[in-house]
Every structure is written in structure tokens, then in C-alpha cells.
Amino acid sequence: MGQALHPVRATLTDGWALRAAVLVTVALGLVLPIAAGFWQTARAAAGVMPAIGFDALSLDPLRALVTAPGFGTALRLTVVTGLGATLLSVAVAVGACAVLHNRMGARAGGRLLTPFLAAPHAAMAIGLAFLLAPSGWIARALAPLVGFDRPPLWITVNDPFGLALIAGLMVKEIPFLLLVILSALSQLPVRQHLAAGRSLGYGRGIVWIKIILPQVWPLIRLPVMVVLAFSLSVVDMALILGPSNPPTLSVLLLRLFTAPDIGQMLPASAGALLQAVLVGLSFLLLLGGERLCRRIGRWWVRRGGRGHSAEPGLWALTVLAALLFGLGALAMLSLVVWSFAWRWTWPDLLPGSWSLRAWMSPGNGWAKALWNTVLLAAATTALSLALAIAWLEGEDRARRGRAGWAEALIYLPLLVPQIGFLFGLNVLFLTIGLTGGTLAVIWAQALFVFPYVMIALSDPWRALDPRLSRAAASLGAGPWRRLVAVKLPALLTPILTAAAIGVAVSVAQYLPTLFMGAGRVATLTTEAVTLSSSSDRRVTGVYATLQAALPFAAYALALLVPAVLHRNRRALLAGDPS
Amino acid sequence: MSLDLSTLSVAPKAGEPLFPPLTLSVAPGQVATVMGPSGIGKSTLLDAIGGHLAHGFACTGSVQLNGRDLGPLPAEARRVGLLFQDALLFPHLSVGDNLAFGLSRRVRGRAARRAAVETALDRAGLSGLHDRDPATLSGGQRARAALMRTLLAEPQALLLDEPFSKLDVALRADIRAFTLDHIQSRAIPALMVTHDAEDARAMQGPVIDLTALSPR
Known part of the structure; x- marks a missing residue:
């Protein structure tokens, strides 16, 4: 009998550290906060909120809710x-x-x-x-x-x-x-x-x-x-x-x-x-x-x-x-039309006179809101993309597919109502002294950006011919070189598409930004929603136009960058990296 | 210098082995052929030797290359080259950069590396195609480029997974001869799996029929 090979041990150790890191990040960053937020909300719902002087279990909150006008x-x-x-x-x-x-x-x-x-x-x-x-x-x-x-x-x-x-x-x-x-x-x-x-x-x-x-x-x-x-x-x-x-x-x-x-x-x-x-x-x-x-x-x-x-x-x-x-x-x-409109009498179909006035005062707010929005979108998308790539690469290195519970985990933040845990989480953050700020908002938005990025990237990632990676390994390329030099470039188009989706999701977040930012992080979305009840449609139009323009720009880049970088790569332009 | 399989067998987790234990020694410059119908695990056998087994498979027996036990090594450290029926050139790299990806790290310096790639392109009849998109090559050109990329990595053994089955008849003989030529001149052992008897004969080496080894 020949001596036994050790493929079993090899598959256990392959990418072990990477997968453990992903698992810990997801558990601590995603599952735990949602559970903690719900727990906090449930306690408050049962009448226990020591921070504001309530510490006895009671049905009063429910009764007050039901009898609210x-x-x-x-x-x-x-x-x-x-x-x-x-x-x-x-x-x-x-x-x-x-x-x-x-x-x-x-x-x-x-x-x-x-x-x-x-x-x-x-x-x-x-x-x-x-x-x-x-x-x-x-x-x-x-x-x-x-x-x-x-x-x-x-x-x-x-x-x-x-x-x-x-x-x-x-x-x-x-x-x-x-x-x-x-x-x-x-x-x-x-x-x-x-x-x-x-x-x-x-x-x-x-x-x-x-x-x-x-x-x-x-x-x-x-x-x-x-x-x-x-x-x-x-x-x-x-x-x-x-x-x-x-x-x-x-x-x-x-x-x-x-x-x-x-x-x-x-x-x-x-x-x-x-x-x-x-x-x-x-x-x-x-x-x-x-x-x-x-x-x-x-x-x-x-x-x-x-x-x-x-x-x-x-x-x-x-x-x-x-x-x-x-x-x-x-x-x-x-x-767009409203943001450039000046005089627009009824029932004309177009404004009688146009003006740049609503756009001319970025200092009054929209420049700051735009900057905040771009910053949050970039940070949450980068974070989510990195985690998604680490997760998928970990699956590749372990050479196994995704378990059902892991798939459910990805969808979790999208299936539970935001208000259910965001509020409790906000209270939790306040009691342990983490006051609302940009970091808290980045993390709260990433909760919702990550699932979409992950869902968008999973199918194209698995559709990549696994033999490409094997060919690279047989040429002596280790796991990191295979990832950086073969997989990521071959998957550039789906990665950028996933990033564009991430930007769109981040820009659209209202409740997480409002709650975790404690009202102090003004984005295009929070400002647009606030302004929507005001009477000045021109200013509202500016914010809403900018809010819609950011994701459009991200999608446009996701189309343009691969088209330019891969202009001489027919197999990748066809959208079928195999 | 040889590739030695000793009572090698692959089985899915908690399942029957795919084929009976295989013992085989391939000499340098020789191409051994493993034959059998599809589904019997020919490609899985190559995965086991190259270190690419999917999760849930375990193999028993041993694989030695020039006296080294390959078992505990990851794929990239085995120095076992792999050729598929599709050339599998990396779609984002030019033809020349595909070869440069394979070229051993021991060739140092930009000029020297470029020269080594150009020499390989010349030898494969691909002169002047350094900057071409691999997707624009013909089937035969792609097959030769893939072989050159593999050889530039200086493998100590070569695995061929039905490498000629997608080529049309006119090209097949040509590419077969080209491949055999290079294996012989490098004096490395090679193992090919195929279900085409013509391919097996053309490689002039021993032929093992997986179904005929012994009853399961």
C-alpha cells in the first residue's frame, strides 16, 4: 500500500484564516448588532428603558400605542x-x-x-x-x-x-x-x-x-x-x-x-x-x-x-x-426641469423662464450634503465589496459552495424591517457612549449595501471558469496571485457593476442615516426628504436631481471603465469571461 | 526523473472509489494515456495529481514526481503543468502577457523576460502576436499558445485533459505532433486522458483503460 495523500488536511487549511476572518466580521458586524438592536427594542417595548427612567416591565407602551390617535x-x-x-x-x-x-x-x-x-x-x-x-x-x-x-x-x-x-x-x-x-x-x-x-x-x-x-x-x-x-x-x-x-x-x-x-x-x-x-x-x-x-x-x-x-x-x-x-x-x-425652472405659469408645459439660481448657492447646503453622500457611498461600497470578495474567495479556497444558512444570513438585513432594530441600536450606541457620527452611519448603511453587493457579485463570480484559476496554479501562481492577477481582472465588469449597485443602495438610505447619524449627518437623501414637504420645488429639485445623478454616474462608470480597459479583449466585452 | 502513481484512487466522501487503484510509472519524454468513457473520473484523476481536487473528494495512494511526494503540496508548488481541451488563455491578458504569466520567475529583467516570451512565440509559429487579444486567435494558435505558456513555467510533468478534442481534424495531427515534440525535447513525463483512440495511438506511449483495470 502506498502512503496516504493528505488532500483532506489541505482543504481544511486552505483559506482557513480568510474564512474565519469573514465569519467573525459578519457575526460581529451584521448578526450581533441586528440581534442586539431587536433586544433593545423589545425591552423598551416591554417598558424597560433605564436611560430615561423606566425600569419596570409593563404593557403600558403597547396600550399607549394602540390608543394613539x-x-x-x-x-x-x-x-x-x-x-x-x-x-x-x-x-x-x-x-x-x-x-x-x-x-x-x-x-x-x-x-x-x-x-x-x-x-x-x-x-x-x-x-x-x-x-x-x-x-x-x-x-x-x-x-x-x-x-x-x-x-x-x-x-x-x-x-x-x-x-x-x-x-x-x-x-x-x-x-x-x-x-x-x-x-x-x-x-x-x-x-x-x-x-x-x-x-x-x-x-x-x-x-x-x-x-x-x-x-x-x-x-x-x-x-x-x-x-x-x-x-x-x-x-x-x-x-x-x-x-x-x-x-x-x-x-x-x-x-x-x-x-x-x-x-x-x-x-x-x-x-x-x-x-x-x-x-x-x-x-x-x-x-x-x-x-x-x-x-x-x-x-x-x-x-x-x-x-x-x-x-x-x-x-x-x-x-x-x-x-x-x-x-x-x-x-x-x-x-431636472424644476431645478432649472424660474417662472412656470399654469398650464404651460414648460417653464416660461429658466434660471440657474437654485444651483448657484452650493454653500447653502447642497455641496456639503453632496460631499457627505459621496463619502458615505465610497466608504460603504469599498467596505462591502472587500467583504464580498473575501467571502467569495474564501468559498473558492475551501472549494465548496455556500451553505443554506449562509445564503439566509446575506438576506437577513433585507428581510427584517429597518425600524425594528435601528432604533434599539441607536439607543444601545448612546448608552455605551458611541454617539452618532459618520462611522456609525457608514456601518449602518453597509448593513444594507453588503447584501446587494454580495447578491450581485455571487453569480458572476461562480460563473467564472474555475479552470482559469487551476491553469494559473499549475503555472506556479499562489492563491493571492491567482486572485489579484487572474480572477479580479477577469471579473472587472461584474465587480464594477456590483460597486455601482452598492453606490445606488448607499445613496438611497434614509432611515439608517437619520437614526445612526442622530440627525447630524446631512446627506442628499435626508435633505431631499426634509425639503420635499417645503414649497420651494426648485431647491428640492436640485437635491433630488443630485441624489439621482450619483447612482447614474456610478452605473455609467461601471459601463465605461471596462469598455475602455478591455477595448481589445473580445471575450470580456461579450460579458462572458470564460 | 519520472511520474510515479502508486495504488492511486479517488473517492467522493463516503462513497465508492471512482476507479480501481492505479499504479503507473511514466518515464521522461513519454506520454501515458488513460482511457475510459466519460463519467468514470478521468478528469478527477488529473485533479488529484495536479492538486485541484474539489471539496468532498479524498484520494488514497501516492503520487511522486522525481522522487518528491506531491501529496502534501498545494497545486502551485507541485510544478505540474495542465492543458485543457479549451486553451483557457486568460481573457484579460494579451497573448504575450499570458506567456509572461507562465514564464518562470528565474528569468529576470524586463528585456530577458520579453525575449524569452518572443522566442516561445516564434517557436509556436505565433511571431508578431504578442499584443493580440487571445479571443482573436484561431483554435490552433490558441492551443499552441497554451502549450507554450505551460512550458515556460518549467513544469516537471505535464497533464493533458482531452487537449485535442475541440480541434478540427485537419489541425489535430499537427497540434498532436507539436505537443509530443515539445514533451520529448523537454524530457518530462506526461499523462493524457482522452476517449479518442486515435489520440492515444499518436502519443506512442502506454495506454491504460480505466474500465479494464480490475472489477470494481
Whole structure:
């Protein structure tokens, strides 16, 4: 017998230190703070907050919350807008995919979606508010047709039913869902299944619903849950577009947290917990709905209906998607137009005179906010990218895939409502003497930037031909040289795309910046949200335009840099590094 | 100077070995061929020798190269070159830089290293292609560039994973002869896996059929 080789020992030690470092960073930087934040919130919800003189367990905070004026309406509004926006977004995204898929190339689709993905929620909401308001473009365009001689008395923004909020959420979430559906489709033999189904006499759209969607769903379930959690707990969009009195639950809680009477923090904490429970219940509802749909779907498939009558419905959803995209594009445009507008009389479609005045005083605030925003975006993106690369490289060195719990860990910050733990964390930071500052904000934003960067980078990283790395090893290159000289350059395009996504997520963060910065770190987003309730649309337009411009610039760089660096590298420009 | 496998076998964790224990000695300048249908673990055998085994596989037996036990060494320290059916030139580097990546660190100085790369390009009939994008090369040019990149690293043994299967018939004989030529002139042992009997014959070395070793 020959002597035994030691590959087992070798794989255990390969990258051991790297993986341990990543694990410790994630545990201490991500899991522990979320758990600690929730613990703190739960204690406050149960009446224990020694810092302000409450130290007895009681149900008073809950009672105060439930009896707070407008609580019932706020709860109802949250459920209606959150569930409504999610269900409608999923339906529209699926319908549009059924009709448009294979009629539009994946790359063209991606390029169309990018601007909508890049636009921060707050900027989009402000643009929509400009557009939908009685003095906005829609009413102005209708004026000569309908005969308005003054702005109509519509309540199209902050309407008591939350319709504007639902529309705003849909404009942002449909592109996101389309993106995840498209990426799921690229992993399935869609063309063959469509051909097989249609040769059996099924209409093109119905094959999609009966055959393709059931295969796509498991791949998009987590992103749909992210959309659901987000829609139920969104703050910035709800402040700008949502009903104001009473508002949605998350806005009501923000008001309680920032009320002059610090005793209100206890019912606010109870509300934050309730928000988390609400999200948990809605997840259960989603999973229950999935089971039900599976049953109904089976019965429906067995009936064998060829479904030609369903096509018009799918087209209607597609038209709705196109309308929402048009609305989003006009909203972005109206931000820019307002920031340069001077005199703009009703019902003219364009300003009568233009002015740079709103842009001319950077010293009054926007220069400082821009600088803060750029700084935070650069720091959080660099941090998240470094951690994501370390994580993925650690998996490579251990030569194993990702465990289910690790995948869940990445999604964790996106699935729990921000307000549930951010507030508790803020209190914790204050009690241990870490006052709100730039570092705390960087870390809090990175909590939400890291998951998106990680999700964006994982698939392309794994798609890189592992034999490239083996070829380098057989030429004598050690693990670090393989990483720096082969993998990172070959993955430049996806790395820069992930960075652009990171910048977009960082720029869009409202609640983490507000809470962890203790109101002292002013970014374009916090300023834009504050200004959105003011009357000067020109200044608001400047902030919102800048806020949207930063992610656009990041995406543009992510396209341009590889195009220039790899102008002579066909295999990399084709977007297929193998 | 030889590559010696002794009762080498690879098994997935808690599974049956992929193939019966393999004992084989490959002399310098000789190309041994391992044959067998796809799925029997030919590529995994090469992974075990080159140090690229995926997690969850364990191998028993031993691999010695010129008397060195390769078992405890990581892939980059084994000095075992690897050629695939795709040339796998690094897509972000020019043809010349791909060769320079492989070129041994012992060649020092910018001018000397550039000269060594140019010489290798000449020898492979790739003169003047130093700055070309590897994606623009023909299949045959890519195969020759990949062989040159591997040889510049001064390997003490060569592993060939169906290296000719993607080339069209006209090129195959040409590249086979080119590869064999270099292996013989360097006097290093080489191990090839293939399911093409023609490739095996052309390499003029011993042929081992993995299915015929012994019953599992």
C-alpha cells in the first residue's frame, strides 16, 4: 500500500484564516448588532428603558400605542399599501415578462431597467409628487383638453387611500422584480419549454404562466420577500407620497421616536416590534398563498385549457408596466426641469423662464450634503465589496459552495424591517457612549449595501471558469496571485457593476442615516426628504436631481471603465469571461 | 526523473472509489494515456495529481514526481503543468502577457523576460502576436499558445485533459505532433486522458483503460 495523500488536511487549511476572518466580521458586524438592536427594542417595548427612567416591565407602551390617535388607520394603511404594492408589482412583472420575454434581448432589457434601478426611492417619490400634483405635468397636459382654467382640486399626492404610495412603490419594485426574473430565466431552458408547450397548442403567454413561472418562483421567492418587507416598512417614500394624517405605521413610529416627549419612545418601540411581527405574518401569508396557488395551479394545469383567452389580460399588465415606466421617466425628468425652472405659469408645459439660481448657492447646503453622500457611498461600497470578495474567495479556497444558512444570513438585513432594530441600536450606541457620527452611519448603511453587493457579485463570480484559476496554479501562481492577477481582472465588469449597485443602495438610505447619524449627518437623501414637504420645488429639485445623478454616474462608470480597459479583449466585452 | 502513481484512487466522501487503484510509472519524454468513457473520473484523476481536487473528494495512494511526494503540496508548488481541451488563455491578458504569466520567475529583467516570451512565440509559429487579444486567435494558435505558456513555467510533468478534442481534424495531427515534440525535447513525463483512440495511438506511449483495470 502506498502512503496516504493528505488532500483532506489541505482543504481544511486552505483559506482557513480568510474564512474565519469573514465569519467573525459578519457575526460581529451584521448578526450581533441586528440581534442586539431587536433586544433593545423589545425591552423598551416591554417598558424597560433605564436611560430615561423606566425600569419596570409593563404593557403600558403597547396600550399607549394602540390608543394613539390614528393607530388603527395607520395599521390598515400599512397592510393595504404594503401587500397591495407587492402583489400588483409581482403580477405586473410576471405579466410583462410573459409577453416581452424572447421579444426583447436580455442586454437591451437590462439597459432599460438600469436607470429605474439606479434612481433612489426618495428622488423617484419626489419626482412622482411633482408629476402627479394638481400643478404637475399630468394636470397641465389635460388642462386644454378638459378645460381647466386653474389647477384642479385633486388629492393625487398624499391621498388618504395610499394610492400614490402604491404607485410609487410599484415604479421602483417592478424593475427590480423584472431584473430578478430575467436572471432566473437565464438559468432555465425557457426556449425549449416554450416550444414544447406551444407545439401542444398552448398560447405563448399561458405556457409562460403554466410552465415557466412555477420553475421561476423558487428562484425569486427571496427577492419577493425582500420587496414585501420593504413595502411594509418603507419610510422615505411614505413620507413623500403616502397619506399624512394618519400616515402609515412606519411614519407614525418615526414621529413617535422623534417626538419632543421622550416617553413616546416606549410606545414607538412597541410599534417597531409590531412592524416586525407584521412582516413575519406577511411572510407566512406569502408561503400559505404559495401552497394554495400550487394546489389551484395543479387543478388548472390538469384541466388542459389552452388559455388563448388569457392573452389580453397579460397584455393589459404589460401596458400597465409600460405606463408605470413612462411615469417614472417623466418623474425623473420633472426633477431636472424644476431645478432649472424660474417662472412656470399654469398650464404651460414648460417653464416660461429658466434660471440657474437654485444651483448657484452650493454653500447653502447642497455641496456639503453632496460631499457627505459621496463619502458615505465610497466608504460603504469599498467596505462591502472587500467583504464580498473575501467571502467569495474564501468559498473558492475551501472549494465548496455556500451553505443554506449562509445564503439566509446575506438576506437577513433585507428581510427584517429597518425600524425594528435601528432604533434599539441607536439607543444601545448612546448608552455605551458611541454617539452618532459618520462611522456609525457608514456601518449602518453597509448593513444594507453588503447584501446587494454580495447578491450581485455571487453569480458572476461562480460563473467564472474555475479552470482559469487551476491553469494559473499549475503555472506556479499562489492563491493571492491567482486572485489579484487572474480572477479580479477577469471579473472587472461584474465587480464594477456590483460597486455601482452598492453606490445606488448607499445613496438611497434614509432611515439608517437619520437614526445612526442622530440627525447630524446631512446627506442628499435626508435633505431631499426634509425639503420635499417645503414649497420651494426648485431647491428640492436640485437635491433630488443630485441624489439621482450619483447612482447614474456610478452605473455609467461601471459601463465605461471596462469598455475602455478591455477595448481589445473580445471575450470580456461579450460579458462572458470564460 | 519520472511520474510515479502508486495504488492511486479517488473517492467522493463516503462513497465508492471512482476507479480501481492505479499504479503507473511514466518515464521522461513519454506520454501515458488513460482511457475510459466519460463519467468514470478521468478528469478527477488529473485533479488529484495536479492538486485541484474539489471539496468532498479524498484520494488514497501516492503520487511522486522525481522522487518528491506531491501529496502534501498545494497545486502551485507541485510544478505540474495542465492543458485543457479549451486553451483557457486568460481573457484579460494579451497573448504575450499570458506567456509572461507562465514564464518562470528565474528569468529576470524586463528585456530577458520579453525575449524569452518572443522566442516561445516564434517557436509556436505565433511571431508578431504578442499584443493580440487571445479571443482573436484561431483554435490552433490558441492551443499552441497554451502549450507554450505551460512550458515556460518549467513544469516537471505535464497533464493533458482531452487537449485535442475541440480541434478540427485537419489541425489535430499537427497540434498532436507539436505537443509530443515539445514533451520529448523537454524530457518530462506526461499523462493524457482522452476517449479518442486515435489520440492515444499518436502519443506512442502506454495506454491504460480505466474500465479494464480490475472489477470494481
